[in-house]
Amino acid sequence: MSTPPDDGVPDGYFAILDPADPAVMTYWRVTAGRVTPWPRKAWWGPARPLKRDAPAGMEERIAWMRSWQTAYRAWAATVHQLLAADPGPARRRFAELTTRCCDCGRVLHDETSKTLGIGPDCRDGISPAALAALFAPAVSAAHAAQADTPVTRTESSR
Numbered sequence: 001m002s003t004p005p006d007d008g009v010p011d012g013y014f015a016i017l018d019p020a021d022p023a024v025m026t027y028w029r030v031t032a033g034r035v036t037p038w039p040r041k042a043w044w045g046p047a048r049p050l051k052r053d054a055p056a057g058m059e060e061r062i063a064w065m066r067s068w069q070t071a072y073r074a075w076a077a078t079v080h081q082l083l084a085a086d087p088g089p090a091r092r093r094f095a096e097l098t099t100r101c102c103d104c105g106r107v108l109h110d111e112t113s114k115t116l117g118i119g120p121d122c123r124d125g126i127s128p129a130a131l132a133a134l135f136a137p138a139v140s141a142a143h144a145a146q147a148d149t150p151v152t153r154t155e156s157s158r
């Protein structure tokens, strides 16, 4: 099931523990803010309801389906929040667990790419600082904020 675009999650590939089952790693692709399972045919989250488990009555069947949809949407919203809050580690995890580029999803071949978690085409022209920001945006934001803070000189330092 794909979900509506979510402004909070940057494009790329991500791996995150299932918030409802920490024994399961889930994989996601984000394109133009749209979050979809990876690989394309994978299913993560609450299991899809089976027709044979559906209640007989029409109204009961609708309520049963709605209750599953509500549960799935809540689960998906949690995944999106976790990805949006800290996308860097989830990107890094995807690259490490799949040996694929966290940006385009292609298989990484050389050692440098595997270490960086991003392929040569995708990192072309990206500065080391920007690469670091890709995986640890919170850390680089803190550094940037610190660099922007004007240093107040004391009388004695003049």
Ligand SMILES: [Zn+2]
Pocket (backbone or CB within 6 Å): 101, 102, 103, 104, 105, 106, 118, 119, 120, 121, 122
């Ligand atoms: Zn790539």
